[in-house]
Amino acid sequence: MARLQLKNVNKRWGSFVGVDNFDLDIADQEFLVLLGPSGCGKSTTMRMIAGLEDVTDGEILFDGKVVNDLEPKDRDISMVFQSYGLYPNLTVYENIRFPLKVRKVPKEKHDDMVMNAVRMTELEDFMHRRPADLSGGQRQRVALGRAIVRKPTVFLMDEPLSNLDAKLRVSTRAQIKNLQSKLKTTTVYVTHDQIEAMTLADRVVVMNAGKIQQVGTPTDIYDTPANTFVASFIGSPAMNLVEGLLKDGVFEGENIRVEGLPTGPSGNITLGFRAEDAEIVDGAGQIEAPMYSIELLGEASMITWRLGGALVSIKTNKEYRAEIGDVVRARIPAEICHLFDTATGERVAL
CATH class of the missing domain: 2.40.50.140 (Nucleic acid-binding proteins)
Structure with a gap:
């Protein structure tokens, strides 16, 4: 269970403003998508939520508690990256198990937890393979399995489908949507692909030049864009x-x-x-x-x-x-x- 709040969050490097006065309340179990072109500040916003980037001004709260000074490992989050980030020398089973070892989860619980994640990501037939022996879609499913294995309070997904071809993007997108509905975990998802945003999100945050342009359901943003930037970015x-x-x-x-x-x-x-x-x-x-x-x-x-x-x-x-x-x-x-x-x-x- 996790409600996220970003209160007037800013990120600056010298005179350059990466994120400008970002103010948003993300409900527990919500699937929120940050959408915008490259360089708009969406990944920087996610990295501040994760603790990988320091906040210049403002506050980030998890269930009402300010986490600005908490290390990433203490925020109970799991991230899925565009690059998969798998260990090439480990099998699928061991890659998914790895977060349990790092967090010192009792060994007797590992097998049940790993197998539950394996079943949810439909990887039963690939458990003993290494990443080099998998397709791009299978590797991304391993990354998803590793993210969900310990049941974090927040999922952060940074352009997880960008390396997949069009057909795999469609099938993996459906799997992510299905997983989130089963797990009911608060999810923040970054993409530049408006189709991903429209099909996955409960709400979409459209960003440009570090600023929020519009927040709303996919239907709201499609039917009543707030400005010409949103109108020109949403729809195919x-x-x-x-x-x-x-x-x-x-x-x-x-x-x-x-x-x-x-x-x-x-x-x-x-x-x-x-x-x-x-x-x-x-x-x-x-x-x-x-x-x-x-x-x-x-x-x-x-x-x-x-x-x-x-x-x-x-x-x-x-x-x-x-x-x-x-x-x-x-x-x-x-x-x-x-x-x-x-x-x-x-x-x-x-």
């Missing part, structure tokens, strides 16, 4: 963002015109909409422009235009056919549009 493809002028509820940009928008805001506005929320039409539409590209995705086709400086995409049925350069029209319902202040990038309150 990301939200379309087109700059233009809004006046009296009418948005106009290059080859795009959307009527029926709220009449309150006006001026330079960035219009956002999701590729799956608009549709290709034969008659008049809100977009009318030469097609820039067409891509078959399998279950759908992706149509892309260049509108001013932005590439704008819409999904349509997989049977759709057109040639690059053909004028293609699309309908964008006003009610599915998002409005952002072009100057600040912040969502416009309606």
Whole structure:
């Protein structure tokens, strides 16, 4: 059982700010994902939780107790790294057992604890192999087994799927989700992959340049992004963002015109909409422009235009056919549009 709190946590190296005023309450048993591009501060935040990095300012609390000065070994955490971190000379069984030996767990308990972790990570057939004889996915499962064997109060996972191919990422992602639901252990997971964040998290913390951009459920962040950074980072493809002028509820940009928008805001506005929320039409539409590209995705086709400086995409049925350069029209319902202040990038309150 563990509730984590980060109160106004900062990390600086000289004049460089790695994490800026990070303030967050992580509930017991929650699966929280820190999401953002490389260098945004997410791994540094995790390392401060683990005790591998000192906090410049602020407090980190485990169940109400400040742990800033506690050594990593005294925080009752387990970490899973991108690099697996397995001992090459030890078998799978011995790699998973190793944390029990280090923490001086009575030997008579080792076998039951190791075998429980082996079963949960489906490694029964590989117990006597060494890491060199395993696939990437199997090595990551060993790392997971080693993390869960002693039942810590907090799991910290730093980009654990980055070294796996696409197919293995999907299967291992499902296994991590299943394990966490069974173990009910507070988990903080770092990734730059928004699909991992959306599929795994109870809540997502989107970070950029050391700052929290938005905190919410995957649905909240997908449906109501707080700013253009979040809108452009979440979704596959990301939200379309087109700059233009809004006046009296009418948005106009290059080859795009959307009527029926709220009449309150006006001026330079960035219009956002999701590729799956608009549709290709034969008659008049809100977009009318030469097609820039067409891509078959399998279950759908992706149509892309260049509108001013932005590439704008819409999904349509997989049977759709057109040639690059053909004028293609699309309908964008006003009610599915998002409005952002072009100057600040912040969502416009309606």
